[in-house]
Amino acid sequence: MKRLVLAALFFTLTALMANAALAAPAQLTWFGQSAFKVVTPNGKVLVVDPWITNPANPNGKKDLEELQKVDLILLTHGHGDHIGNAVEIAQKTGAKLVATFDLQKAMVAYKGFPAKQASFSETGSFGGQIALLDGEVTVLFVPAIHGGSMDTDKGPVYAGEPGGFLISIKGGPRIYHTGDTDLFSDMSLLKGQVDLMLVCIGDKFTMGPIRAAQAVEMIRPKKAIPMHFGTFPALTGTPEEFKKALRRYGLEFLMQQMKVGETLTWK
Ligand SMILES: [Zn+2]
Incomplete structure (x- = not known):
């Protein structure tokens, strides 16, 4: 009898712990530039x-070493400051590449991304929505308005059209990563579908603070x-200017500035 009670207690505790693990809140970490972990x-x-390992991240080497378990690598386009450490992470973790068909092919052909981790089930193109990780993530x-070439030893090659992602997590946030882009009016089609907007504000190669604030308003x-x-x-836009630009729409309360290395918990 005593044994039965103990067994029942054990199973209850195990079930509770499993539930607690399932209920863990989603987390978002920023590493600087456009690099995030979810x-x-x-x-x-x-x-x-x-x-x-971008210049704004003083702990880049350590952060990279600590990325020991990665399931998916999402790339918005083929520029070096976005590919970053993708190949190294793929090699050590077995993570699969989520990118457009053309960018997947270019990553394998020119950057040595492991071919078996760049498969059909993780690719798509604009307008396409794919379910990943047993449906936990879609x-x-x-699209984005930007360039899409990839630098190689022989010069730039075609690496697909640049884009962004709307990443929807079951029990977590819906995250819009804009990639590198200008403002475009079709962004407004995402209205009501975004919890966290990761928005480029640096100017020169992308939206600056004023256009980024317009995008947020839409x-x-x-x-x-x-x-x-x-x-x-060269990337001169600042969060202060962004906040000021948001204030014109009465939306400055929407800005959440993350520090490099900071982690947000989604509750
Ligand atoms: Zn770019």
Whole structure:
């Protein structure tokens, strides 16, 4: 009898612990530039544009070493500051590449991304939505206005059209990573579908603070997290200017500035 009670207690505790593990909140970490890590409630790990060792990240080497478990690598386009450490991460973790058909092919052909980790089930193109990780995550490929070439030893090659992602996590946030882009009016089609907008504000190669604020006004996310600024002197847009530009719409409360290396927990 005593044994039965103990067994029942054991199973109850195990079930409770499993539930607690399932209920873990999603997390978002910023590494600087456009590099983010997302941990899902089930403990799956996604990285987006993983240039972990960028000049704005003083702990880049250590952060890269600590990425030991990664399930998916999402790349918005083929520029070096977005591919970043993707190949190294893929090699050591076995992570699969989520990117457009053309970018997947270019990553394998020119950058040595492991071919078996760049498969049909993780690719798509704009307008396509794919279910990943047993349906815990869906990714919608959305366009961006930018360039899409990839640098190689022999010069630039075609690497597909640039884009962004709407990443929807079961029990977690819906995250719009804009990639590198200008403002475009079709962004407004995402209105009501975005919790966290990871928005480029650096200017020169992408939207600056004023156009980025216009994009936020169109989409109305729950939070707007500025990215792609301050990594190089040329990226002059600042969160202060972004906030000021948002104030014109009465939306400055939407900005959430993350520090490099900071992790947000989604509750
Ligand atoms: Zn770019």
